[in-house]
Amino acid sequence: MDDTPSRGPGHRDDGARIDIVGLTKRFLTPKGEAFTAIRDVSLTVEPGQFCAIVGPTGCGKSTTLGQVSGLDKPSAGHVSVGGTRVDGITDGVSFMFQADSLFPWKTVLDNVKIGPVLKGMPRAQATVLARDWIRRVGLAGFEDRYPHQLSGGMRKRVAMAAALINNPRILLMDEPFGALDVQTKAIMQTELLALWEEYRPSVLFITHDLDEAVALADRVVIMTTSPGTVKDVFDIDLPRPRGDVQEIRHEARFLELQGQIWQSLRDEVTRAYARTADAA
Structure with a gap:
């Protein structure tokens, strides 16, 4: 019998607070060289908050998610969920990934x-x-x-x-709608918002789509080019419930926020593109 207490509208579960403190993750490349994917990442997701992380390709967004889930261990720093340090698979967490994860x-x-x-x-x-x-x-x-x-x-x-x-008290989403066409993506985003409003898990949402991040989230975090770290954090003050995502994107405040955040993100995308071009 599942005796997990239900979470209704407006509920805040203190066990759903995510604290990421000085997180660093290093890997060995196939050549045996050390590669730092993320460095000194610090971020707090409040209980019931919808937090989106945006950044250029390869900036360590998914790596950060892996540390929160407990699927991977940090090289330095730590993650706490509900005040307890993550050491192994985090209890009360559900996942949605870009690739189909169905049997x-x-x-x-x-x-x-x-x-x-x-x-x-x-x-x-x-x-x-x-x-x-x-x-x-x-x-x-x-x-x-x-x-x-x-x-x-x-x-x-x-x-x-x-x-x-x-x-779940925490929902981790790694570009879950990235492979969908524009129309289907908008429908899924709207449905996700409606279900999140009802159950209010804390959400850490990875995306390359700035419009998606602004439309869905309470807070948008910008990560730098590799090694990734937190560059800026923007609070999204669009009123909730937000209803249809397509309609939100035409609102003046949405466009204002999107423009402000793009100013920060554009520099990182440009640097990542230049680095890839130089390597080629």
Whole structure:
């Protein structure tokens, strides 16, 4: 039986605070040389906050996410979740990645209910819960389909249901909508906002899309070119609930914020492009 307390609108779970302190991660290249992916990254995500991280390709956005999840260990610094240092897989965390993370041999229903089942929920109860989540993401009637029988947008809906069914305190999202067409992406962004408003997990959202970051987030973090570190942090004061993402992008305040943040991001994108061109 899953006894995780539910989180309704406006709820703030102190166990969902993320503190990233002086985080550095170094790797060895295939040539045996040390490579610093991120250096001295410090950032706080408040409970229930939606935080987007934007930066040029290769700046360490996904590396930072890996440290928060506990899937990787830092070379220096640390991450704390709810005041407890991360040392191994972080409890109460769900993931959404850019690549499909569904089991291709399982149906939509089985993919969605696998989390509760692994957490010990009886299968019959997990099935009822999974059907409800499938309905919430607009896929009622597709329970018996397999991932290869779904469109890209439908697979993302399944992944979203599978991530949120566990009522996570923290949701980590690594370019989850990056591969979708513009129209489908806008629909998925709007649906994500509606579900987030209802359950309010803390969200750390990685994206290359500045418009996406501004439309979704409470706070946008700009990272520098490699080695990545925090350059700027912008608070997004667009009112919530925000409704349709496409409509938000035409608002004067959205355009003002997007322009301000682009001034900071543009320099980093230009530096990353120049570095790649010089290497070529």
